[in-house]
Amino acid sequence: MSEMSAASTLTKKGEKTRQHLLSVAEEVFGVKGYFNASIVDITQQAKVAQGTFYNYFPSKQAIFEELVRNMSHSFRSEIREAIKSASSFEESQRIGFRTFFSYVKSHRNLYSIVQQVVLVDEELYRWYYDRLASGYIKGLEEAIGKEEIQKYDTETIAYCLMGISQFLGMRWVYWEDEHVPDHVLEDAIAFIFNGLKK
Amino acid sequence: MSEMSAASTLTKKGEKTRQHLLSVAEEVFGVKGYFNASIVDITQQAKVAQGTFYNYFPSKQAIFEELVRNMSHSFRSEIREAIKSASSFEESQRIGFRTFFSYVKSHRNLYSIVQQVVLVDEELYRWYYDRLASGYIKGLEEAIGKEEIQKYDTETIAYCLMGISQFLGMRWVYWEDEHVPDHVLEDAIAFIFNGLKK
Amino acid sequence: MSEMSAASTLTKKGEKTRQHLLSVAEEVFGVKGYFNASIVDITQQAKVAQGTFYNYFPSKQAIFEELVRNMSHSFRSEIREAIKSASSFEESQRIGFRTFFSYVKSHRNLYSIVQQVVLVDEELYRWYYDRLASGYIKGLEEAIGKEEIQKYDTETIAYCLMGISQFLGMRWVYWEDEHVPDHVLEDAIAFIFNGLKK
Amino acid sequence: MSEMSAASTLTKKGEKTRQHLLSVAEEVFGVKGYFNASIVDITQQAKVAQGTFYNYFPSKQAIFEELVRNMSHSFRSEIREAIKSASSFEESQRIGFRTFFSYVKSHRNLYSIVQQVVLVDEELYRWYYDRLASGYIKGLEEAIGKEEIQKYDTETIAYCLMGISQFLGMRWVYWEDEHVPDHVLEDAIAFIFNGLKK
DNA sequence: AATGAATGAGAGTTCATTCAT
DNA sequence: TATGAATGAACTCTCATTCAT
DSSP: OOSSOSOSOOOHHHHHHHHHHHHHHHHHHHHHOTTTOOHHHHHHHHTSOHHHHHHHOSOHHHHHHHHHHHHHHHHHHHHHHHHTTOOSHHHHHHHHHHHHHHHHHHTHHHHHHHHHHHHHOHHHHHHHHHHHHHHHHHHHHHHHHTTSSOOOOHHHHHHHHHHHHHHHIIIIIITTOSOOOHHHHHHHHHHHHHHHOO | OOSSOOSSOOOHHHHHHHHHHHHHHHHHHHHHOTTTOOHHHHHHHHTSOHHHHHHHOSOHHHHHHHHHHHHHHHHHHHHHHHGGGOOSHHHHHHHHHHHHHHHHHHTHHHHHHHHHHHHHOHHHHHHHHHHHHHHHHHHHHHHHHTTSSOOOOHHHHHHHHHHHHHHHIIIIIIHHOSOOOHHHHHHHHHHHHHHHOO | OOSSOSOSOOOHHHHHHHHHHHHHHHHHHHHHOTTTOOHHHHHHHHTOOHHHHHHHOSOHHHHHHHHHHHHHHHHHHHHHHHHTTOOSHHHHHHHHHHHHHHHHHHTHHHHHHHHHHHHHOHHHHHHHHHHHHHHHHHHHHHHHHTTSBOOOOHHHHHHHHHHHHHHHIIIIIITTOSOOOHHHHHHHHHHHHHHHBO | OOSSOOSSOOOHHHHHHHHHHHHHHHHHHHHHOTTTOOHHHHHHHHTSOHHHHHHHOSOHHHHHHHHHHHHHHHHHHHHHHHGGGOOSHHHHHHHHHHHHHHHHHHTHHHHHHHHHHHHHOHHHHHHHHHHHHHHHHHHHHHHHHTTSSOOOOHHHHHHHHHHHHHHHIIIIIITTOSOOOHHHHHHHHHHHHHHHOO
């Protein structure tokens, strides 16, 4: 439940090992998938003994969940940071989308991991999208307050927007391993703004 | 009907067993997930011996793939049938969405299975969405031809629409096990049509 | 125990099926080996149902044993026939060797089967070589009686001769799938006759 | 010493377990045969868990092959050692035969294993006899050089000699579980020397 | 803190054989 | 006579986890 679980005290060396395992696990899970990846895969690639893994994480599922939570935070904070300077709802959306896709492009493994959460821990999966949605909802409510966009049910639109970015990311970044082409991004954003504007 | 030939000849009894296994597998995979479900789970629930399974399917993955292909067909043909009578693009979309959600509601397990395909066989996963997308694209091109909607890149919009339905289905049908509420459906459709109209 | 086991009465059609299975089994066992070959391999290649097999043979081992016994007979009778006309011990040996190697060359599968007997049924294995040895012994005793060769322990020499033909057959026929080269055959025979002559 | 590296590091305890498994496997394969022996047979007799087996050997075939290679080495080095002191070709042959038979007598299981190699891995089988043959050939060439024996094709004679020892070993040591009787050994050696001498 | 040996339940799959039709 | 559906025990192998050092 706590986001920094594990042991109460860790020496510097211990902390380093722990982080190393997390980063190796990110790659292994991303490439092989949660179910096809084994603890041995992780420990071998990390060049530690199997037992070492269990000094830092209580189970395979635990390290996976920690990765997901980490990703959720880093991803959302990156977006938050990026749209800080935006002066309008439209601009913030545009920046948000771009950031999302470039994040996905450079964290392909993490993106792949999210898709697997549903099979590992449904609760966590819902948590992940709930948190993500709440960011969207806040933005939408503000824009509605300022009468920048139509008065839709914000949760509905939030899920629409998440669906759109997820599927465009899947189609271009994940399948083709390319950046989402500009004309695609422009058409998608045009579609969305037409859909939202008064 | 089946895309994979399997055995050369199947008696009536054999065909029945095979269908029974398929239907039990649908439930088991849907509930437990592909990786957590075992052949024993399927054969026990189907009340046949483990060996019987392998008289009809060469592997666990094979039966899973057949389920996905079956679903792809039945789902798309149901939609196709439903929107036959629609007199405008708008009406066909509205009917299409409704049909999608009611299909998901009554085939919860199949829906859950699709989400897992990506982890089992990525090729099949792409095949599934490619086929689905091509249906959307055809409808969009027609509507553009008739100048009912704006001239967007149709593939982009197709993936947007698939993303939207997927996420609304996930949020209300899959998580809450309810029908998508009317106000959600209406807002989503309004959003989409505003987005598309000239 | 009886060499014609199976059913008491067989129609013509039944007898044909039975022979067909035997001949297919010879190939399958020869190529894949007893343990790697399955009844399905045999019935599929013979184009009959699995159940049909058990109408004619009580078990996998039974058909294998019948093949071995058949081979033992046909092989020995071929040799016997061939050396009938020989006018001296030396000539009969020379003909015997040639016949052995050409038999092996044209019945590669049967030869391969013999090598497996030891793992399937040790008793049968000993029976096979006992019978073979007794032919050699008879010939040797005769030659000793006629003072054509030295007075060795005939069983010992019989096993020496069987070992020699077995290993030469293995080396040239089985491994290279060629006829035993003439110079090999000549050297082997020279070695043997020097060894035996007074 | 081992030709296959297996794990990167093995503690003393690990090495002990590994050797124990090898020695138990030798007995199990020797008694039941490769195909009739299961990993469970080995681990139960070794009193370790099934999983332990796979900590040391990647597969059933791998441990079998290692046994064969070990045997090949130990057997040949024992012979080599034994005939070191021989002052003539004749003496070395006599000692070699005796050593062969006493090796077989005290390593009945290993002997039985060799007979099975052909069914498990034909390449390994040929390797085994090639190596063995090359020892014989070297001895024969030397003797020919010294004009101690006739000028035969050495490979042919090597296979003859291997066949002879194999079959005598089978007949007396393997089947009767006795030492090869002296009169058999003497007759065989007489036969061979008559065959070889000038 | 780190190791790696040991575990054992459970996985997917094979196959000789039986039996009702 | 021929069929092929059904069986279930047995197989090889995997892997998350524990524990003594």
